[in-house]
Amino acid sequence: MQSHDKRLWLVLALVLGVGFTLLGFGGREVYRQAPPLPERIVTDSGATLATREEILDGQQIWQGIGGQQIGSIWGHGAYQAPDWSADWLHREALALLDVWSAAEHGKPYSELDAEARGALEARLRGELRSNRYDAATGTLVISDARAAAQAQVREHYTALFGGDPSLAELRESYALQERAIAEPADLAKLSTFFAWTAWACATERPGETYTYTNNWPHEPLIGNAPTAANVVWSVLSIVALLAGVGAMVWWLASRRHDDIEPAPPARDPLAGLVLTPSMRAVGLYVGVVVGLFVVQVVLGALVAHYTVEGQSFFGWRIGEWLPYAVARTWHIQSGVFWIATAFLATGLFVAPVIGGREPKGQALGVHLLLGALVLVVVGSLAGEWMSGQRVLRGDGAFWFGHQGYEYVDLGRVWQIALYGGLIGWLFLMLRGIAPALKPGSNQRGLISLLTGSVVAIGLFYGAGLLYGARSHLSVAEYWRWWVVHLWVEGFFEVFATGVLSFLFVRLGLVGVQSATRAFLASTSIFLIGGIPGTFHHLYFSGTPVSVTALGAAFSALEVVPLVLIGYEALQTWRLRQRVAWMQRYRTPILFFVGVAFWNLVGAGVFGFLINPPIALYYMQGLNTTPVHAHTALFGVYGLLSLGLMLVLARQLTGLRAWNEKWLRYSFWAMNVGLALMVVLSLLPIGIAQTFACVERGLWYARSAEFLQSPVLENLRWLRLIGDTVFLTGVAAFAWFMLGLKTGWSLLPQGTDTPLVDEPRKDARPRRELAETAR
Numbered sequence: 001m002q003s004h005d006k007r008l009w010l011v012l013a014l015v016l017g018v019g020f021t022l023l024g025f026g027g028r029e030v031y032r033q034a035p036p037l038p039e040r041i042v043t044d045s046g047a048t049l050a051t052r053e054e055i056l057d058g059q060q061i062w063q064g065i066g067g068q069q070i071g072s073i074w075g076h077g078a079y080q081a082p083d084w085s086a087d088w089l090h091r092e093a094l095a096l097l098d099v100w101s102a103a104e105h106g107k108p109y110s111e112l113d114a115e116a117r118g119a120l121e122a123r124l125r126g127e128l129r130s131n132r133y134d135a136a137t138g139t140l141v142i143s144d145a146r147a148a149a150q151a152q153v154r155e156h157y158t159a160l161f162g163g164d165p166s167l168a169e170l171r172e173s174y175a176l177q178e179r180a181i182a183e184p185a186d187l188a189k190l191s192t193f194f195a196w197t198a199w200a201c202a203t204e205r206p207g208e209t210y211t212y213t214n215n216w217p218h219e220p221l222i223g224n225a226p227t228a229a230n231v232v233w234s235v236l237s238i239v240a241l242l243a244g245v246g247a248m249v250w251w252l253a254s255r256r257h258d259d260i261e262p263a264p265p266a267r268d269p270l271a272g273l274v275l276t277p278s279m280r281a282v283g284l285y286v287g288v289v290v291g292l293f294v295v296q297v298v299l300g301a302l303v304a305h306y307t308v309e310g311q312s313f314f315g316w317r318i319g320e321w322l323p324y325a326v327a328r329t330w331h332i333q334s335g336v337f338w339i340a341t342a343f344l345a346t347g348l349f350v351a352p353v354i355g356g357r358e359p360k361g362q363a364l365g366v367h368l369l370l371g372a373l374v375l376v377v378v379g380s381l382a383g384e385w386m387s388g389q390r391v392l393r394g395d396g397a398f399w400f401g402h403q404g405y406e407y408v409d410l411g412r413v414w415q416i417a418l419y420g421g422l423i424g425w426l427f428l429m430l431r432g433i434a435p436a437l438k439p440g441s442n443q444r445g446l447i448s449l450l451t452g453s454v455v456a457i458g459l460f461y462g463a464g465l466l467y468g469a470r471s472h473l474s475v476a477e478y479w480r481w482w483v484v485h486l487w488v489e490g491f492f493e494v495f496a497t498g499v500l501s502f503l504f505v506r507l508g509l510v511g512v513q514s515a516t517r518a519f520l521a522s523t524s525i526f527l528i529g530g531i532p533g534t535f536h537h538l539y540f541s542g543t544p545v546s547v548t549a550l551g552a553a554f555s556a557l558e559v560v561p562l563v564l565i566g567y568e569a570l571q572t573w574r575l576r577q578r579v580a581w582m583q584r585y586r587t588p589i590l591f592f593v594g595v596a597f598w599n600l601v602g603a604g605v606f607g608f609l610i611n612p613p614i615a616l617y618y619m620q621g622l623n624t625t626p627v628h629a630h631t632a633l634f635g636v637y638g639l640l641s642l643g644l645m646l647v648l649a650r651q652l653t654g655l656r657a658w659n660e661k662w663l664r665y666s667f668w669a670m671n672v673g674l675a676l677m678v679v680l681s682l683l684p685i686g687i688a689q690t691f692a693c694v695e696r697g698l699w700y701a702r703s704a705e706f707l708q709s710p711v712l713e714n715l716r717w718l719r720l721i722g723d724t725v726f727l728t729g730v731a732a733f734a735w736f737m738l739g740l741k742t743g744w745s746l747l748p749q750g751t752d753t754p755l756v757d758e759p760r761k762d763a764r765p766r767r768e769l770a771e772t773a774r
Contacts, residue, residue: 005445005513008520015524019531022554026535026547027478033544034474035200035212039138043147050192052138056470058193061186063469064387064397066325067404069332070176071702073197074213074541075620076477077406078328080307081174082702083621085197086217088153090699092198093124093221095149103145125223128202129211140199154191162187172310173704175324181390197473200542214548216540216617217698224697226617229545233552234612240553241608244560248525265508268581273651276352277363278432283652284370285345286645290737292338292377293642297730299331301723308716326388329402329409330381335633336407336488337377342641343492344369344425346499347454349648351432354447354502359431366428372421379417380410387411398469405476407484408464419461426458445516446505449523450498456491463487474542485534488637494523496640500592503647507582522561529557539613540620552613559608585650587663591643594671598635606631606678618693622701624686627678635674642733653740657747662739666732673726681719685712 041050062070068077071084097109097120105112109120132141142150160167163179171178181187200212202222210227218224302313303324311319348366352358386392387401400411408415433454436447463482467475501519504510535543535551582589606628610619619625646663688711693701700706739745 005517005520008517008524012520012524012527015528016531019527022532022550023534026532026543026550029544029546030474030478030538030542033205034472035203035542036133036135036138036140037196037472038133038140041140041142043142043144045144047147049142049147049150050195054189054192055196056193057186058189058191058196059473060394060398060469061181061190062193063404064393064402065180065390066323066329066388066402067409068406069325069328069404069409070180071174072621073473074201074477075216075698076537076541077621078325079621079623079626079702080324080707081176083217083698084194085201086219086621086698086702088157088194088198089201089217089219090221090697091153091156092146092149092195093128093219095152096127096146097121097124097221099145099148121221124221128222129204131203131206133203150195153195154188157191157194158184158187161190170704173708175306175310175319177311177319177323177325205544212542213540214543214545216620218618218693219697219699221697226614227545229548230539230613230617233549234614237552237556237612241556241559244529244557248560268584269506269508270651271581271655273353275651276358278358278366279349279352280652281363281366281370282345282349282648284367285341285348286648286652286737287741288370288374289338289342289345289641289645290734292334292341293638294730294734296331296334296338297727299327299334301727303328303331304716304719304723308713322385323388326385329384329388332407333380333384333409334377335638337373339488339633339637339641340492341373342644343457343495344373344422345648346644347425347429347495348432349651350499350502351429353506354433354450355435357435362428362432365424369421369424369428372417372424376410376414376418376421380414383411383414384409395469403469405480407488408480412465412469415464419465422458422461426454429454429458443502443505443512446498446501446512446519449516449519450495450502453491453495453498457487457495460487460491472542474538477538477541478543481534481537485537486531489632490527490530492637493526496644497522499644525561526558529554529560533558536611536616539616548613552611555611556608559604559611585647587658587660587667588643588646588650590664590667591639591646594639594667595636595643597671598631598639598674602628602631602635618690618698619686621698622686622689622693623682624690627682627686630674630682631678635671639670645737649737649740653746658740659745659747660736662732662736662745666729666736669725669729669732671729673722673724673729676722676725677719678722680722681715685715688712688715 037052037055038050039052040048042048062073071077071081071087072079073083073085075083077083094109097117100120100123101107101109101112101116105116109117112120127143127146133139134141158164160170160174160176161180162182162184168178181190201217201219201224202211204211210229211224214230215224215227218226302322305313306319306324306327309315311317311324348369352362383392383401387397392401398411399413402409403411403415410418430451433447433451437444437451461483463479463486466479466482497519501510501515505512505515531554532550533555535547536555537551539548539551606624610616610624610628650658689701689706692706706712736745
């Protein structure tokens with residue numbers, strides 16, 4: 001191993017060590033400084049309003065009916081219904097002002113003159129922001145007037161979730177079931193949980209001048225405004241970004257390019273690839289991926305339509321048997337399932353290629369794993385529906401139904417089963433690639449890196465098992481983002497980089513040494529911001545300022561590797577022109593170029609739009625988030641998964657030529673449709689909400705009054721244009737993939753692209769020809 005390579009390995013080890021140390025330090029602070037859960041909540045007059053157990057009962061009820069798929073808490077969740085913590089806070093503040101005004105002035109707060117209103121608002125800030133929690137006894141004391149105000153808000157929530165006919169129109173605006181909860185005791189506990197989340201938003205930390213949620217949400221009535229830390233760390237994050245980009249440009253300009261790249265082989269090295277039984281079995285995974293992809297997109301169209309018609313689909317009321325919360329859960333879960341299955345399939349396909357042999361019983365293991373995955377998919381989706389319909393409740397809902405957290409909604413039993421499947425996949429992968437890890441292999445460094453990403457994928461999903469049904473909300477959010485950010489956004493991307501590096505080496509287009517160095521460098525650059533950058537999801541989740549500092553400083557560095565995107569996309573596109581036989585892979589490469597584009601736009605531009613604390617302070621929980629989510633999740637991981645499936649399909653169909661007309665259409669339709677979806681609908685709505693949040697508060701930006709205004713409704717209807725174009729692209733992709741099985745996507749024998757390079761009569765580059773002419 002050369003000294004240059006050793007330094008890169010040491011850099012990677014240092015990045016991993018420092019990154020996880022910071023992540024662990026922040027996690028300790030999350031546990032230590034999370035908003036307290038009072039043992040008892042009592043009034044000044046001594047009446048007991050609630051207990052810790054009732055708060056946690058309410059949390060479980062919220063989780064069981066859909067949790068973050070019905071509105072949001074502390075900004076995390078769906079965007080149609082309100083953020084319940086912000087909504088409760090605003091309603092409680094207004095109710096308390098009315099209680100005082102009626103008692104002291106004999107009329108509602110809204111009818112007071114400016115001076116009287118100002119006096120009551122100053123009193124309100126003192127009342128709600130003061131911390132009357134006694135840590136020694138675990139008792140929270142509130143005034144009798146505040147208890148009366150909370151009772152009014154409880155009545156509203158009881159009517160809303162309990163099916164009161166007078167709020168039917170509001171439920172329609174929220175896409176909420178007519179009677180989400182029937183039991184009065186459960187309705188009371190749900191309100192208790194919402195009241196506690198709002199208390200954390202309004203109450204200042206002991207000895208500080210900001211609340212447990214760092215003054216989030218913006219609520220002018222009680223003085224919730226950006227903290228000094230929000231502003232300062234936003235500025236420093238931009239400085240970190242500029243410094244990181246400058247360092248990246250310097251590194252690109254100064255690095256040595258002395259690696260001798262191999263001359264491209266005259267024949268496609270994969271043309272004679274012998275498919276083993278386990279590799280053929282992976283073809284079933286490809287079919288499952290395409291099927292789940294179609295299901296997910298159809299559900300997404302339904303969820304988008306619910307935002308304009310509540311629980312109806314063009315007048316057909318389907319919300320009672322397929323509620324918005326369930327449909328959105330299925331949409332997100334099926335997306336995670338098909339993308340994850342695509343990566344697992346890719347690994348299983350290349351494992352025998354890497355190892356150079358088929359381990360005994362590997363095909364059986366591949367089939368068993370697929371069966372287990374299908375069982376998890378069907379079982380978890382069914383459980384989520386039963387939980388949404390209140391067939392499963394309490395612990396039953398948590399274990400078999402709905403956990404209530406985005407991306408890890410599936411019941412804990414199904415989550416454990418999925419983790420078991422990932423461990424099984426890890427076992428199949430390791431036994432397949434083990435021969436390539438023996439000393440003496442010239443690809444050992446590259447394969448070792450790829451193996452590390454395989455182990456990370458197999459193990460890190462287990463972070464989602466480190467919280468329970470009654471864990472503190474801040475703690476559950478911390479571990480949830482280990483799954484969403486580290487597992488999905490982190491190690492899957494590292495794995496994809498490794499697989500593509502191996503394929504390009506196998507095709508003879510890239511040297512082993514340069515591929516290993518590039519893999520090491522890109523992984524280090526990505527993870528240096530990616531690991532501690534997890535905290536940028538937790539600025540306002542009841543976490544201390546140290547988490548804001550870590551998240552802001554390091555998540556800004558996640559954008560730095562995107563400086564490489566344009567260069568890498570150009571290099572990837574040029575690969576197809578090096579030899580004639582590379583035309584057989586032109587469409588998969590086109591998908592990989594699309595990944596590079598959306599990595600820059602979706603993950604980079606739209607990601608940084610909501611990344612600095614001051615930006616996210618006003619944008620958290622608004623439609624600026626799904627702008628980033630759609631363009632990054634589908635634009636990057638979705639297109640990457642589809643491209644990988646095309647690479648597998650290319651090998652599974654052997655030397656047969658493809659009729660790529662529908663495939664090319666699908667690529668452009670999906671990308672154009674995604675862009676139209678964002679430009680015509682999601683982004684304008686998100687920007688309008690941001691203005692509303694800055695001017696009046698988050699409660700208003702998420703209110704039915706604002707979201708159901710004619711302008712916003714028209715913007716949501718405009719999404720139909722992008723959705724329709726996108727759906728035609730998905731249909732074309734599915735039609736093409738089905739045609740590979742039935743034959744209509746295959747050209748007659750003898751019409752394939754060349755398997756052997758046939759250079760042009762004068763194959764010199766244009767630049768050389770021009771110099772000769774001069």
